[in-house]
Amino acid sequence: MLNTAELKTSRTTGPLVELVKKSFTGRLQSPVAQAAMLEVQNVSVEYGAGRAMAYALEDVSVAFRPGKLTLLMGPSGSGKTTLLSVLGCLVTPNRGSVRVLGNDIAGWSESAKTELRREKIGYVFQAFRLFRALTAMENILLAMELSGRTGRQAREAAEAALLAVGLENKGHLLPKEMSGGEKQRVAIARALINDPPIILADEPTASLDSKSGNQVAELLLGLAEKQNRLVVVVSHDNRWLPLCHRKVVLQNGCLIGDDMTRNTTGKLGRVSRLSV
Numbered sequence: 001m002l003n004t005a006e007l008k009t010s011r012t013t014g015p016l017v018e019l020v021k022k023s024f025t026g027r028l029q030s031p032v033a034q035a036a037m038l039e040v041q042n043v044s045v046e047y048g049a050g051r052a053m054a055y056a057l058e059d060v061s062v063a064f065r066p067g068k069l070t071l072l073m074g075p076s077g078s079g080k081t082t083l084l085s086v087l088g089c090l091v092t093p094n095r096g097s098v099r100v101l102g103n104d105i106a107g108w109s110e111s112a113k114t115e116l117r118r119e120k121i122g123y124v125f126q127a128f129r130l131f132r133a134l135t136a137m138e139n140i141l142l143a144m145e146l147s148g149r150t151g152r153q154a155r156e157a158a159e160a161a162l163l164a165v166g167l168e169n170k171g172h173l174l175p176k177e178m179s180g181g182e183k184q185r186v187a188i189a190r191a192l193i194n195d196p197p198i199i200l201a202d203e204p205t206a207s208l209d210s211k212s213g214n215q216v217a218e219l220l221l222g223l224a225e226k227q228n229r230l231v232v233v234v235s236h237d238n239r240w241l242p243l244c245h246r247k248v249v250l251q252n253g254c255l256i257g258d259d260m261t262r263n264t265t266g267k268l269g270r271v272s273r274l275s276v
């Protein structure tokens with residue numbers, strides 16, 4: 001027996017199914033509301049107190065579906081990293097709600113949120129955050145250990161993660177022996193170890209040259225289009241525009257734009273690559 005949520009998104013058809021589907025009209029009309037996997041509503045984040053109080057985010061509502069790469073743009077200081085941190089359950093907003101896979105996480109303990117993050121959200125930090133003394137493979141194994149996975153199985157999963165980012169022959173290298181693009185791909189591999197449906201990446205190409213930037217961009221786009229994951233990329237870099245499905249724009253902590261830029265049938269071969 002289908003439940004309501006399944007019925008709403010089901011491809012099954014028939015007069016009764018259509019009748020019931022129509023009864024959801026309104027909610028169904030919004031493509032985002034149809035199957036939001038990650039959602040914030042009326043979220044505000046404040047820093048400082050009293051007269052020094054400033055909004056990093058002010059009353060922001062936005063929802064994301066799987067299979068899409070969303071570009072989160074805006075000038076420096078507009079709240080992009082703060083919004084990504086709220087979406088990644090790393091920062092708790094002062095007001096508003098955060099829903100991850102249908103769960104409102106208000107009131108969740110830190111350990112419950114940590115577990116949710118580990119299982120469902122791959123977060124790629126701007127500055128790679130790799131341990132300098134550990135090889136690429138060890139950096140990934142460390143993250144797996146923190147998730148309670150060790151031994152041969154962990155090693156095989158780490159090898160698969162390196163293969164997924166095209167670094168299967170570079171697992172033995174230290175960060176200082178890798179290019180910026182390679183380090184960023186290790187950081188992405190590490191974010192993929194638990195096979196999370198949600199990938200959040202903060203300025204993943206900011207410090208990369210054109211070629212490495214392309215590799216990272218194609219990788220993230222593939223995670224959305226080929227693997228149906230939800231991918232949100234923060235960048236103030238226009239080079240991302242031809243690659244994203246949707247562009248969300250922040251300014252002074254407020255959401256000022258939200259456009260679908262192309263549909264999911266766009267193949268990499270037919271869209272322009274990042275170029276400097």
Ligand SMILES: Nc1ncnc2c1ncn2[C@@H]1O[C@H](COP(=O)(O)OP(=O)(O)O)[C@@H](O)[C@H]1O
Nearest residue numbers: 047055056074075076077078079080081082083
């Ligand atoms: N930990 C913090 N303490 C105080 N202010 C902060 C902190 N983090 C961010 N801010 C402020 O919040 C605003 C948004 O920051 P951020 O989300 O990092 O912007 P962006 O990523 O778009 O550059 C900025 O004005 C910034 O100075």
Ligand SMILES: [Mg+2]
Nearest residue numbers: 080081082202
């Ligand atoms: Mg930032």
